[in-house]
Amino acid sequence: MNPHTLHAPRAPGDIRQHPTGAARLGPELLLAVAAERLRAARPELAARADLTTPQGLLDARAALTADEEGDPAGSPLVVAVIGRFDLPRWVAETCxxxxxxxxxxxxxWRRAFxxxxxxxxxxxxxxxxxxxxxxxxxxSTxxxxxxxQETTTALRRLLKTLDASRELSAWSPVTVEVPGAPPEGAARPPVHRDLCIATARVTVSQLLVQVNHLLVEAVLDQLIAPGDRLTLRAVPRLTGPAVPFAALRVDADPRRAHQLRAYAGLTEEI
Known part of the structure; x- marks a missing residue:
């Protein structure tokens, strides 16, 4: 799955500009998030697609897949081998x-989504x-x-894709600290954010894919830094939070053709 993660969105569809202070995660906003993420990472690909409709986004994803398959040696990939999965530890180690x-x-790697x-x-x-x-x-991981991709061919041939098809169950909020000490002269002090994760009809495998993209891109955008605290919250579906989202993970809804869904969101500083 290709990530559609938007950091610090701007109008139209700015998550933070809703008059109630919370985002209404309707279809238009989800589409705007996905389209802006694609434009930011791959403007040349976005220029070839109609990003005003969900179908246009699907076409862009198909084009991206074709590009990767046509140049496997040049498309960077990360392989994560998981022996035991514990969500809080995995979040910290992914960061x-x-x-x-x-x-x-x-x-x-960011350009390859x-x-x-x-x-x-x-x-x-x-x-x-x-x-x-x-x-x-x-x-554990x-x-x-x-x-x-060719550098991990042997590893990928030896091991099977992780098949964790069990749907998520809710958990009590738990806070993890991002490992590492803030570097000397850091641009900001450590902050506390909520990481809200949708659980309704979401499997463990889907969580890994969706939250992984959100976390690593937030790190690359310096939204997550050493010493930050992240409170992991399970919600059936993402809605407008009391604290606006700084980053939102949007991808296709496999149960609804041509529709998008918000899988996870990282709030602004609490």
Whole structure:
């Protein structure tokens, strides 16, 4: 799935400009978010598509897929191998991974819409055969890339795609701290945000894809930094929050043809 994440949106459809102080996440706003994200990351692709309709976005996604398949060596990819999944730990380690990325590979990966493949496996059993760029402190997850797809071909052939088809259940709010100390001379002090995640008819596999894109792009946009606190909140569906969203993850709704859905949102500072 290709990410449609908008950071600091602007009118028309500005999330923060609703007179009640909360966003109405209607079809028009979701479409505006998705279209703006595509224009920002790949303006040349956006120029070839009609982004005023959901069908136009689907056409743009098809064109992007064709581009990636036509140039697999040049399209960067991240492979995440997951042995055990614990949401708070995974959120923290995903942020740690993104924060450690060098600038140039991160920018190239961003242009490829931070494409990530999730595989099922035990990272600690693979370290003698494969080199990972980051591993969670407890060994639960390891990351390789971003790198050309061909560099992880052997790993992807060995392991199966993670199949976590169980639908999400609600959880009590839990706060995690983004790993690392704020660098000296940081542009801002650590902040506290809510990370709201939709759970209705969303599987664990879908959560991984959707929240991963939101988190890593928020890190690259410096919305998430070391020392920040993120309160993970389960909601059936995203609606207008009391605190406006700074970033919103929008993608196709697999159960409703030609419609978009908000999967996760990162609020402004609380």
């Amino acid at each position: 740690r991974f993104a924060l450690a990325l060098p600038r140039e590979p991160a920018a190239t 931070t494409r990530t493949v999730f595989l099922a496996g035990r990272p600690d059993n693979l370290t003698e055969r494969f080199t990972f760029d980051h591993m969670a402190e407890d060994g 390891a990351w390789a890339g971003p790198a050309p």
